[in-house]
Amino acid sequence: MRKIPCLIIILLFFLSSIFHAVAYVNNIDISDEFSFNYLYYTDHDPIYIDGDLDFNEENGVTNGNGTLEDPYIIEDWKISCNIYDGIVIRNTSLYFIIKDCYIYNGGLNKDGIVFYNVTNGTIESNIIIGNRNGIMFRSQYPGKENSNNNIISNNSIEYNTNDGIHFQHTGLDWHSNNSIVSNYFFRNTRGIYMIMSANNQILYNKIISNDAYGIQLDRCMSGGEHNIIHHNNLCDNKGEVGQVCERGDPLNFWNNSYPSGGNFWNDYKGIDSYHGPNQDIPGSDGLGDTPYDIPEGNNQDNYPLMEPIANRPPEKPNVPSGPTSCRILIMYYWSTSTIEPDGEFIRYGWDWDEDDIVEQWTEYYSSGDVCTTGFIALEYDTFNLRVIAEDIYGAQSEWSDPITVNYSQDANNPPNEPIITGGEQNGKVGKAYTYTVSARDIDGDEIYFWFDWGDGNNTGWINSAQATHTWYEKGTYEIKVKAKDIYDAESEWSTFEVSMPKNKAINIPLFLQKIFMRFPFFVKILNQRL
Template sequence: MNKILFRKGVIIGIILLFIGASITPLTLGIKKINITKKTISTRGIIQGLIDNASDGDTIYIPSGIYYENISINKSISLIGEDKNTTIIDGGENGTVVYVLVYWVNISGFTIRNSGYGQWPEESVGLCYVGSPYCSIKDCIIENNFYGILFIGYGGCNYNLIQNNIIKDNGIGICFAHAYHSFNLVCNNIIYTNDIGIIIQSCNYNEIFSNNILSNTEKGIILGSCICGGYNNKVYHNNLIFNGDENGQAQNEDFDNFWDDGYPSGGNFWSDYTGVDNFSGPNQTIPGSDGIGDVPYEIPSSYIDEEDTYPLMEVLYGDFPPIADFNWTPYLPGPEDEIFFNASESYDYDGSITQYEWDWDNDGVFDESNTIPTTTHTFLEAGYYQIILRVQNNNFEYDTKTATIHVNTPPEALTITGITSGKPNITYDFTFNAIDPDGDNVRYIIDWGDNNIDTTGFNPSGADVIVSHSWSETGSYEGSVYAEDEYEAKGNETIFTITIKKSKSIQNPILNWLQSHPNLFPIIKQILNLIITQ
């Protein structure tokens, strides 16, 4: 009964979605804009067009970079010229695109660089708030905390997420805690997010025909609570290299479907270790059928779930390359030679033939190699966005962007304090170092008597007073260095303190002055003459 209801709901949703999409341009006006400037830094251009549109309008946006956060409160179609070159950039501030109404169709954009706050208004690439009958197609969603988020207790139902590239987000797609139902997630490439897809306490959604690769924590999570979360269906996806030894997916819902029955089958799992010697609904008939003989187990805290019919081979052909790189030293200084290594880039069903590097984030690749390693030097301190682009043997591309901090360590520090003193008397020492980048600084002090002090961080150039005493006579060689908040260390400074036998001073006032020599420098000199004679 549940399966019949599931399929009926999905079919009705698809029919309504396409009826709405087909009626709108026929019955209502179409607005088309013409912007010739290819890189657009002025905020508010797209929002202004939306504000002047009417329900049912179609707005075409030409290639360019649009730095703005937009809110869609009308049933419109928003179409970009090319998903690779028509970019809505949130500038790491807030949610990039809000959808607040029914029947909004978005296609042909890169939507990137949301903020990274706790709440949806701070951290989403594309946020739907109680918005049913919408579609998001042929877009790139990247570098957001949430890539696509559905929220609102009114329910985001009968939406279509299709043919998108969703990468490098915290969570790729999230149906948040509410009754979002009868949504389709299909034919997307979802990779290098922390989590690929989360559906929390939602019902009757389908996830099928997606490539879900290299998501750090999990490829798919189906979650639930007392509100529900059941009859979601996951099938015909390729799940490759997601998560860790605890599995690529997780099921916390009450009852879901992780396959499409026999003989249609379930999903391809790169970590499946079963064999294919039998066939049939119960996998008891001799002979292979492309389906594993034992189920793929889906970890769960509540109800054990499984893909009963895991596929032995990947589906629908070609996979894109996956770009990734690292560098050493991780925190270089100006003029340091930095070693960049892209050998963790891969292509699951092909090979990477070219590695290109853009060192200054100007869109022009400065270096091209057939090997994954190279070196580069930055002459000045600062933050630099590095872009790696890899190409596979089918001329498909992927890019990876990372920010490297070139950091100048603190300059030589100064020490003010005694050079000789007496046992068991506490002395004040003043340390001061300037960090060229203005970073906060702390001091790591080895007093030469097996005692080491580490101060807290203080502003660059601020005096920091630290007190110490020695219990035995002798000559102590100490050392100190300044370290900024990014762990860049300045040069070590060596100092020597000679502790001599005390000459008895009975006067309590003189004893107090001797223990606080920096308060009265002239008196300190007099006391040193008295006690060293």
């Protein structure tokens, strides 16, 4: 009989409740499809940048200087679009990247990310869900309003009430030379819509189950041509006349040259018995023998793929890191991470008894992000904890190597290394300074601290995270602090350097130092005289 560990996985239930608070779009419950790790993000107000000078910390920029080698970075923000568009960039030409953001809740009226007259921008590895348009290249003509030379890659764009990506009608110029690569489009009204757009690339995307067209290209005033579309997976999109639509003359390219091929269409009915540029030589080549017709545009994908673009599984996760000796009825945490080679979101499944059955799945994380999960055990036992990773298409990694976790009555772990959270780094001789530290004992035990002041004095073990000291000679001192629990298990030392400048120095004999330590009001008098 299978042995089931008696575990309560509280943290996961808590995160699920966070998701349900925002998991409705147009009265559609999307929580059963995907849930994401919201605790990874930091809440931020909607961002509005108008001109290159607006790239600053106030507007969510966390790094960079705007060059190709060191672009401005806007990352790790969670932005609700219920009142304003999430991120609006206007009239910029410096290089920047918007990445690893969660942009949501725009409903019927607000867009996730908006570009207006933007070049050299990148939108990468974001979750954009439940807005009007996920990404909008907006125009307000007359005037220069087109956006060029931008990259949109590795984003999850889902449940947007209008389009996943919308290139709006321009007045004079076209949206051009933009790349839409390796994104995931799911349950938007349309996946990608372009009008007055030319020389763009739509490559290696997964465009699945959108409520209208997966891709719609409209041509107006000679705009909307020479776009290149290939190596996309198009599955179960529900346009009026097909999965995609091209209106106007057939001036776009729906396949790469032979033998690279075109797109995968799950409604393609052809067979693969021939090969060659004209598909007339016996023998298969992975490409359909007859073209796939593009509705309304008199165009074709001449080399439809017979199989979907290969989806590579995540790499083997790291061995979970965390405690190996635990007590029952206490929450402990373990962490792991891995890489998804296609840049897709991944979730982690935890197994406590090496039976290849996942006890609990986590939310979805970005590739490479650390997943930390908490568990409580209700009985004493020894478990071999391991983890598996799964991408959004269900491709799974190998199991990680296990970590052995022993639950026993006498389990004990030392506190973690203290962190010095408050205190001056520069001061003057003869003045008292107070330092504050923090530490955590994962077993929940009471903590004591030892402060070593670097001048031969220390506090000994004290039941306080705060201590005060006065230095009487000039110099640089290294404060060291360690923690211990009630069972005398000690942490590592943490260090903090302080300096008593020369111009504040006084030479005080040792016997006076002892007097000052016993009668600190003398120190106050001395400070006033200095």
